[in-house]
Amino acid sequence: MVPLPVMPLPEQVVADYQTLRLSLKAHPMAFLRKSLRQQGYAAAQDLATARNHQRVKLAGLVLVRQRPGSAKGVCFITLEDETGTMNLVVWPKVMEEFRKTIMQARLLAVEGRVQREVEIVHVVAERLIDRTDALLRLAPEGFAPAFSHADEVVRPVQGSARSPQTGHPRDARIVPKSRDFH
Template sequence: MFFFFLFFYGASQLIQDAQRHGVQIKPVDITISGWDCTLEEQMTKTSRPAPPNVRLGLSRVKGIGLKAATRIVEARKTASFESTADLANRASLNATEIRALASADALCALAGHRREALWAAASHIRQSDLMREAPVKETLPTIAAAPEGEEIVSDYASMELTLRRHPLALLRPTLARMNLRSAMELDNYPTGRLVRTTGIVTCRQRPGTASGAVFVTLEDETGIINVVVWNLLVLKQRRELLNSRLLTVYGVWQSEGEVKHLIAKRLVDHSHLLGGLRVESRDFH
């Protein structure tokens, strides 16, 4: 069942939903993470077990394969890594693999924040056999951490998810000025109300039994919005429907018990507001 949900929803959606339900998600850490995501037990002040944290695995890092992850775990069993150079040498990691780990902010315990780790990765890569054990002495410059927006963009580029704030949390002041409602605000709207909202497109579905309608799932920092795009609008605004990363929808809110969705009347592509953030939707027929 888990693999079905991962296939259908994607890691970012699952993690965002888990965080909204109080689950603690821990980042990829070269000193702890295995290949798969794992549960980490934690204790409360009363010595009673608390709900476990979820530790992201090395499989989330683009550019790190199972073989490299296995070498990392095996080397770690012998002794803890002392530095990025020690990691690279003992786990036989090449420059591309070290940069991948640095880009995913997985070297924090060894080399500091992402920018510091990337600087270290440029120097501490596996050398040729002749120079492999030669000591490297270098004074690292003081490097400021990247702004939050840049960190989020890097998270998605390296792992297709972020544990920082949702991208739309940063855009919310701009979206509020555009009178674009959040998923949380829509949840209590009365049925039949004209509304406008926006969200990152996470899923598009066009079942063969839906008379050409497309069902779109939008995500913001407060939840998800289900959108129904009838066939006439699909034909009229195909480009906005299929190409938007950040889709704004003007429509009529429908709410009946737990069944809530937005009937689209107009679509606007606001992907430019995401800047360099690259997100991929899961599209099904």
């Protein structure tokens, strides 16, 4: 038997997200929370006590992006962190300014104002930042396994799902998929 080093918990969570798109061990945001708090970012649970029109900074994994035809160009985004979910409202002007960030980010940071109506809390986004790079720091090695010469695909089978451009599934970065529909 060869003793293998213990995989750190953040890397275990990354591996879970790579293969299952979820993890029962922890949430990726839990490993980033200390740094986010130092930068002034609140957690989803903090919205329960936020005042109406209060300025907030939040960050979370993108779960859903919606831009219904009946919403006159308004985009709705649901973010998730280790404490819960956050609902964002993105007005058309902000959507136009931050479109690339909104459509590509897997970890999204937002600055905006709380909009509260009784128990329903939204954050009206004013600024959005793609922080997907922070997820990549959870597994600095990137899970690049050592390949032997036998692992190389010289002539892939015609029509197969695997091609030289797509690489091996183990090389996937932690980029949790969002469940978008329009």
